[in-house]
Amino acid sequence: MANNNAPLLEMKNIQKSFYGNQVLNDINITLNEGDVLGLCGENGAGKTTLMKILFGMEEIAETGGYGGEICFNGEKVDFKSPFDALNAGIGMVHQEFSLIPGFTATENILLNREPLKRNVISEVFGDRLNTLNYNEMTGRAENAIEKMGFKIDPKMVIADMPVGHKQFTEIARELSKENLRLLILDEPTAVLTESEADALLQSIKSMSERGVAVIFVTHRLEEIMTVCNKVVVMRDGLVVMDTRAEDTDVKKITKAMVGRDVESVDNKSVGTDETAETIMSIKNLWVDMPGETVRNVSLDVKKGEILGIGGLAGQGKLGVPNGIMGLYEAGGTVVFKGNEIPLNSPRKCLDSNIAFVSEDRRGVGLLLDETLEWNIAFPAMQIQNKFLKKLFGGLIKWRDEKAIKEVTDKYIDELQIKCTSSKQKAKELSGGNQQKICLAKSFALEPEFLFASEPTRGIDVGAKSLVLEALRKLNKEKGVTVVVISSELEELRGVCDRIAIVSGGEVAGILPASKSSEEFGQLMVSKVI
Amino acid sequence: MKNIIEFLKKNIVPIMFIIICSICVPISGFSVTYMINEVMTRLTRNAFLILSLLIPIMAGMGLNFGMTLGAMAGEIAIVLVSDWQIWGIPAIVLACIFSIPISILLGLFCGKMLNMAKSREMVTSYIISFFMNGIYMLLMLYAMGPIIPIKHTSIKLPRGYGIRNTVSMLNNRQCIDNALAFSVGGVKIPVLTLLIIAAMCLFIIWFRKTKLGQDMRAVGQDMEVARSAGIDVEKTRIIAMVISTVMAGFGMVLYVQNLSSFSTYSSHSNVGMFAIAALLVGGASVDKASIGNVFLGVILFHTLFIVAPTVGTKITGDSMVGEYFRVFISYAVITIALIMYEIKKRQQKSNAGKLLAEAQNKEEQ
Numbered sequence: 097m098a099n100n101n102a103p104l105l106e107m108k109n110i111q112k113s114f115y116g117n118q119v120l121n122d123i124n125i126t127l128n129e130g131d132v133l134g135l136c137g138e139n140g141a142g143k144t145t146l147m148k149i150l151f152g153m154e155e156i157a158e159t160g161g162y163g164g165e166i167c168f169n170g171e172k173v174d175f176k177s178p179f180d181a182l183n184a185g186i187g188m189v190h191q192e193f194s195l196i197p198g199f200t201a202t203e204n205i206l207l208n209r210e211p212l213k214r215n216v217i218s219e220v221f222g223d224r225l226n227t228l229n230y231n232e233m234t235g236r237a238e239n240a241i242e243k244m245g246f247k248i249d250p251k252m253v254i255a256d257m258p259v260g261h262k263q264f265t266e267i268a269r270e271l272s273k274e275n276l277r278l279l280i281l282d283e284p285t286a287v288l289t290e291s292e293a294d295a296l297l298q299s300i301k302s303m304s305e306r307g308v309a310v311i312f313v314t315h316r317l318e319e320i321m322t323v324c325n326k327v328v329v330m331r332d333g334l335v336v337m338d339t340r341a342e343d344t345d346v347k348k349i350t351k352a353m354v355g356r357d358v359e360s361v362d363n364k365s366v367g368t369d370e371t372a373e374t375i376m377s378i379k380n381l382w383v384d385m386p387g388e389t390v391r392n393v394s395l396d397v398k399k400g401e402i403l404g405i406g407g408l409a410g411q412g413k414l415g416v417p418n419g420i421m422g423l424y425e426a427g428g429t430v431v432f433k434g435n436e437i438p439l440n441s442p443r444k445c446l447d448s449n450i451a452f453v454s455e456d457r458r459g460v461g462l463l464l465d466e467t468l469e470w471n472i473a474f475p476a477m478q479i480q481n482k483f484l485k486k487l488f489g490g491l492i493k494w495r496d497e498k499a500i501k502e503v504t505d506k507y508i509d510e511l512q513i514k515c516t517s518s519k520q521k522a523k524e525l526s527g528g529n530q531q532k533i534c535l536a537k538s539f540a541l542e543p544e545f546l547f548a549s550e551p552t553r554g555i556d557v558g559a560k561s562l563v564l565e566a567l568r569k570l571n572k573e574k575g576v577t578v579v580v581i582s583s584e585l586e587e588l589r590g591v592c593d594r595i596a597i598v599s600g601g602e603v604a605g606i607l608p609a610s611k612s613s614e615e616f617g618q619l620m621v622s623k624v625i
Numbered sequence: 626m627k628n629i630i631e632f633l634k635k636n637i638v639p640i641m642f643i644i645i646c647s648i649c650v651p652i653s654g655f656s657v658t659y660m661i662n663e664v665m666t667r668l669t670r671n672a673f674l675i676l677s678l679l680i681p682i683m684a685g686m687g688l689n690f691g692m693t694l695g696a697m698a699g700e701i702a703i704v705l706v707s708d709w710q711i712w713g714i715p716a717i718v719l720a721c722i723f724s725i726p727i728s729i730l731l732g733l734f735c736g737k738m739l740n741m742a743k744s745r746e747m748v749t750s751y752i753i754s755f756f757m758n759g760i761y762m763l764l765m766l767y768a769m770g771p772i773i774p775i776k777h778t779s780i781k782l783p784r785g786y787g788i789r790n791t792v793s794m795l796n797n798r799q800c801i802d803n804a805l806a807f808s809v810g811g812v813k814i815p816v817l818t819l820l821i822i823a824a825m826c827l828f829i830i831w832f833r834k835t836k837l838g839q840d841m842r843a844v845g846q847d848m849e850v851a852r853s854a855g856i857d858v859e860k861t862r863i864i865a866m867v868i869s870t871v872m873a874g875f876g877m878v879l880y881v882q883n884l885s886s887f888s889t890y891s892s893h894s895n896v897g898m899f900a901i902a903a904l905l906v907g908g909a910s911v912d913k914a915s916i917g918n919v920f921l922g923v924i925l926f927h928t929l930f931i932v933a934p935t936v937g938t939k940i941t942g943d944s945m946v947g948e949y950f951r952v953f954i955s956y957a958v959i960t961i962a963l964i965m966y967e968i969k970k971r972q973q974k975s976n977a978g979k980l981l982a983e984a985q986n987k988e989e990q
């Protein structure tokens with residue numbers, strides 16, 4: 097055991113640049129046992145990068161390593177791989193799940209760390225022929241789940257679990273590591289329902305009581321105020337605020353993050369024009385989207401409005417656009433501009449000038465290995481033959497590089513996408529900036545109708561209003577009918593004309609955005625199953 | 626009622642074969658004892674080979690068409706042992722031992738290749754088996770004699786080198802099947818062979834509970850996740866292939882010992898194809914197979930095999946039809962099973978949708 101007086105973690109003068117682009121400048125962070133550090137900052141501030149350095153991710157070494165010094169437990173460390181970090185007692189829960197779908201929670205929690213029993217054969221042929229000790233496995237998994245403080249069924253197979261429980265399984269996996277001293281959570285609450293997020297905060301508290309330190313990265317600042325005792329705010333690769341949580345509040349943090357006061361978005365909506373024609377009419381829609389099942393949704397969208405779809409997580413609001421756009425098995429009828437659009441065929445939707453910003457940017461959103469230009473212009477080129485120069489009456493077409501660059505730069509500017517140039521690869525952007533690219537991509541399509549699903553997921557407080565403003569601009573200037581799906585009611589109330597609340601897979605009611613939160617709240621829980 | 630339909634749908638392949646068998650067996654007019662005897666013989670002859678397919682399925686590598694490599698290793702070992710004029714159980718044991726290094730080498734090779742062709746394992750292993758067949762023939766036709774000494778003229782081709790079309794093991798004929806065997810009401814029970822097969826089943830059950838088995842299951846479901854948990858994915862997959870190939874080698878020795886002769890240049894291919902077909906008939910799929918599937922498959926598939934020529938003759942008057950029928954069935958079963966696997970995958974997706982639509986209709990009424 098090293099020096100007991102030394103702090104658990106000290107990161108000194110951490111610097112990191114990607115190909116000459118300095119993203120971390122002289123970061124200093126100190127953490128003691130049982131500390132809960134809230135780490136926040138604008139999109140692209142360098143939070144994820146800092147955590148990757150701490151966790152020894154290969155990506156860092158592959159892009160030229162980092163500068164500065166990390167001391168863990170009083171000893172200088174330099175992790176070559178996540179396994180080194182794990183051995184030292186650092187755990188990290190990533191945003192993407194890394195779980196084996198057909199295994200139970202127990203098997204996943206102890207994946208590759210199963211307690212074993214020796215036997216004669218393994219004496220001869222090596223340790224991998226030891227048999228699993230199932231009793232011990234159950235014991236340890238239950239132990240970890242108890243430590244976590246949120247009850248999940250250790251015998252349940254991952255594939256049958258709701259999203260939130262998967263996240264908890266991952267956390268339990270980290271907790272089951274006996275030597276865990278520090279747990280890194282990078283935006284863990286983004287996919288959780290409200291009550292699950294509360295439970296997560298609760299379990300962070302109980303971890304800290306047991307002496308485990310936690311670094312908690314999030315864009316939801318209230319969460320930081322509830323659980324953290326330390327707050328570090330980053331901006332442009334610098335620590336701009338490092339204080340104890342009791343000395344600050346959400347407002348101050350926000351100000352430190354964006355360098356100015358952020359006023360809450362105020363709704364400039366003029367209300368839906370009731371006499372406008374119906375542009376999309378949805379009847380008896382069902383969608384089989386795991387965790388977001390739609391049972392029976394009927395809904396009319398008026399031309400030129402911004403319609404919000406809200407509701408609690410898991411009630412089916414996300415299923416509506418995903419089903420209509422053909423990403424999940426769906427049934428019912430959807431009539432768009434007088435024509436019925438066939439379900440289960442994404443291409444048909446795109447052809448009829450409907451665009452979709454998916455909430456799952458990793459799954460279907462981006463071509464990660466391609467440039468920003470390509471990502472933004474490609475769909476418009478593919479579907480609408482935009483950005484193509486024509487010669488000989490269209491016999492020969494080639495890409496209009498200049499127009500492509502222009503439109504990309506326009507959106508980089510409008511959405512303040514943080515990148516080195518329009519030729520940067522999408523995978524090199526921070527999570528929040530990737531989300532902005534997804535939005536820009538569908539804006540460039542200039543569709544008649546846009547579904548924006550969780551458009552501000554992973555986007556920082558400062559940039560949220562930018563994104564919403566851009567949506568509104570698209571609506572007003574280009575006359576695009578927009579349907580925004582979001583779990584944040586305030587966001588919907590800020591931008592929409594009307595809001596439909598989905599509960600239990602059905603539309604529980606539609607209200608104008610000006611109605612009070614209480615009325616919306618009642619609708620949200622009205623049909624929950 | 627719904628459960629019954631579900632059950633029928635899930636087990637459609639075995640059920641189809643049960644129906645076909647129950648029609649064909651009476652037509653053939655064979656006696657019960659004869660049928661049981663024949664089925665028992667074929668069960669003991671083939672079960673081991675089919676069991677060798679289970680481990681790659683567990684590791685997510687699909688149906689191992691590369692098991693023919695193991696069969697080749699077994700054949701090479703038998704040829705050598707026969708040439709050395711060793712007989713009886715020692716010969717069988719020696720052949721098994723001798724097949725191990727060859728199998729391991731072939732398994733390593735196949736495993737390495739399959740690691741380069743992830744998610745296209747089945748096609749790749751099929752092609753590898755073709756490629757290896759060429760090398761095997763080269764070895765048997767030209768290397769056996771000049772390079773690897775072969776003395777015995779009963780094995781050698783008359784021209785002085787190369788191996789004859791059929792290698793006979795008459796002297797070893799069923800030496801394992803006959804050990805400890807007894808007969809009940811005219812049915813011969815080859816106790817030792819059954820014990821060996823039972824041991825193999827126990828091994829597989831035990832293996833599933835080992836760390837290596839667990840790793841294989843993890844790798845089979847999601848390679849990336851397994852890798853990020855620190856499991857050596859490539860190595861695990863190679864080990865799965867090696868185990869399967871070695872087991873197929875043993876299986877082939879047992880198979881030949883029962884038949885007492887084999888055709889040098891084609892048995893291994895047939896053996897591979899029939900083993901895969903039988904497993905599929907037993908209700909296994911590309912990503913899931915159990916020991917139960919193995920035995921159900923052997924029994925159904927070979928019952929049909931036994932009666933097919935006779936039934937063919939009875940119906941059409943031509944015995945060739947039955948012969949043709951056998952081969953046709955095997956290929957058809959494999960093809961159908963692969964197609965059904967795809968369809969099932971898609972159906973599972975749309976099934977949930979149907980339920981939702983039904984629920985909606987009910988509510989409206």
Ligand SMILES: Nc1ncnc2c1ncn2[C@@H]1O[C@H](COP(=O)(O)OP(=O)(O)OP(=O)(O)O)[C@@H](O)[C@H]1O
Binds near residue numbers: 142514523
């Ligand atoms: N592999 C990479 N190559 C080049 N630049 C990169 C790479 N990874 C990250 N960056 C850059 O580093 C900066 C910091 O990114 P990081 O992912 O750490 O931001 P973040 O604070 O986690 O933001 P968010 O809140 O959006 O997740 C970004 O400007 C990003 O473009």
Ligand SMILES: [Mg+2]
Binds near residue numbers: 144526528
């Ligand atoms: Mg990030």
